[in-house]
Amino acid sequence: MGICAGRVVIVTGAGRGIGREHALEFARQGARVVANDLGTGPDGDGRSGGPALSVVAEIEELGGQAVASSDDVSDWDGAARLVKTAISAYGRLDVLVNNAGFLRDRMLVSMTEQDWDDVVRVHLKGHFLPLRHAAAYWRERSKAGDQVAGRVINTSSGAGLMGSLGQGNYAAAKAGIAALTQVAAAELARYGVTVNAIAPAARTRMTEEVFATAMARPETGFDPMHPANVAPLVVWLGSPESAHVTGRVFEVEGGAISLATGWRHGPRVDRGARWDPAEVGAAITTLLDSAPPPEPVYGT
Incomplete structure (x- = not known):
């Protein structure tokens, strides 16, 4: 029967890569799937x-059991239709x-306004809108007295957690998704909904050049960069078993799962009065000496 037997799952971007593997594994685990995909190219152009x-x-x-959806998740009405489907x-x-x-990768000095707007719209707004309409549905069910066990799994990225050269638009959107996950987890807990995020590393159309040399290991046949490696964590987070986990971001690569720890309050210097600008430098030096160095930006 599987750990998601009888559950109904929407997967956006389900036609290829990581999303396709999510949809297939949810189905193997007994879920009924709505496979949403616009069928665009790697840079967002085209539609099919x-x-x-195909994944249906x-x-x-x-x-x-599965049905297809070609609704645009970055459009208010499209996202609403997806949930209604x-x-x-x-x-x-x-x-x-x-x-x-x-992706629309560019260094910041070469990035156009359209490159920025399109990537932030599809990634960040395209997370918010389905979440907004699904949350309204679950709130309505909860207020009607139903026992809700809703699950949201968002997709952030190591680029959003650490930064990535040439991906300012993508990194900013993915960082926003991580923050949105924390807020949604806090707001929706009262309705029986958990919200978590993953930051996956896998070989897809968007990353095939980056991970081209990471292939299956001859001795085991295990391909650490295959997108199917990401799905088990996502399916578990979508199951009833994960009710105690919310507001978390998990990194997943190959056979490794790690828990990302984000911004935290760090060392502090309190003068007890307004600072003189000439004295700030020494305080900053003290703070930097007391704190661990930041993780390096990808590509540096």
Whole structure:
């Protein structure tokens, strides 16, 4: 039956790569899946219903149940239709996996306004809108007296946690997703909903050049960069077993899962009065000497 038997799951960006593996593994674990994908290129251009329909066909071949959606998750009405699709098809919604996105990599001095707007819209707004409509549904159910066990799994990135050269737009959006995850976890707990995020490393259309040399190990056949390695964590976070985990960000790569620890209050110097600008430098030196060095930005 699997750990998600009977649950209804939306996966955005489900047509290829990491999202496709999420959708397939949820189906293997007994969930009914809404596979959402616009079918765009790696840079967000173009549109095709083929990728979503393809993963639905794969799920049906496995003996599972799935429907396709080509709604735009960065559009208010499109995101609302996506949530309604799950409810219309299967009578409920239990899990939302926000995964859709693309890249427009540029150094900051070369990045256009459109490069910035499009990436932030699809990644950050494309996380907020499905979450907003799913949360409203779960709140309504909770207020009606239903026992809600809602799950949201967002997709951040190491670029959002550490920064990444040439990806200012993507890194900013992914950092925003991590913060959104923390806020949503705190706000939605009262309705029986948990909200967590992952920062995955895997070989996809967006990262194939970066991870091209990381291939399967001949002695075991295990490919540490295969996108299927990310799905087990996401499926578990979408299951009833994860009810005690919320507001967390997990890094996942190959067979490794780690818990990311974000911004925390660090060393502090309190003068007890307003600072003289000439004295600030010495205080900053004391603070820097007392704190661990920051993690390096990817690519430096």
